[in-house]
Amino acid sequence: MTTTMYGIPNCDTIKKARTWLATQDVPFVLHDYKKAGVDAAALDRWIDAVGWEPLLNRTGTTFRKLPDADKADLDRAKARALMIANPSTIKRPVLVDGGRIEVGFKPERYAALFG
Numbered sequence: 001m002t003t004t005m006y007g008i009p010n011c012d013t014i015k016k017a018r019t020w021l022a023t024q025d026v027p028f029v030l031h032d033y034k035k036a037g038v039d040a041a042a043l044d045r046w047i048d049a050v051g052w053e054p055l056l057n058r059t060g061t062t063f064r065k066l067p068d069a070d071k072a073d074l075d076r077a078k079a080r081a082l083m084i085a086n087p088s089t090i091k092r093p094v095l096v097d098g099g100r101i102e103v104g105f106k107p108e109r110y111a112a113l114f115g
Contacts (some may be wrong), residue, residue, distance in 0.1 A: 097113065
């Protein structure tokens with residue numbers, strides 16, 4: 001099964017994760033949110049697996065620039081709608097390897113995943 005990294009190519013964290021995977025000879029494909037968006041069914045699988053809170057990047061510029069009403073009273077449905085409409089609000093990277101999903105990049109977590 002192909003490992004897929006979801007994110008934005010110019011993101012520093014994506015660059016670090018890509019470098020780590022390349023140095024470990026882990027083949028992967030990059031799914032660019034900016035160009036291809038995010039598939040609602042895939043997002044639902046991620047939310048089911050890890051929850052919406054870890055997926056929503058509240059510290060990023062895109063989220064911070066949203067109207068206060070959009071950021072208030074977040075729940076699964078509202079967060080999902082925000083992430084579909086604004087893929088940059090999804091924490092990066094989301095790495096999908098078979099049934100495994102890893103959100104964010106930590107070298108030790110990737111080592112455990114691919115070790």
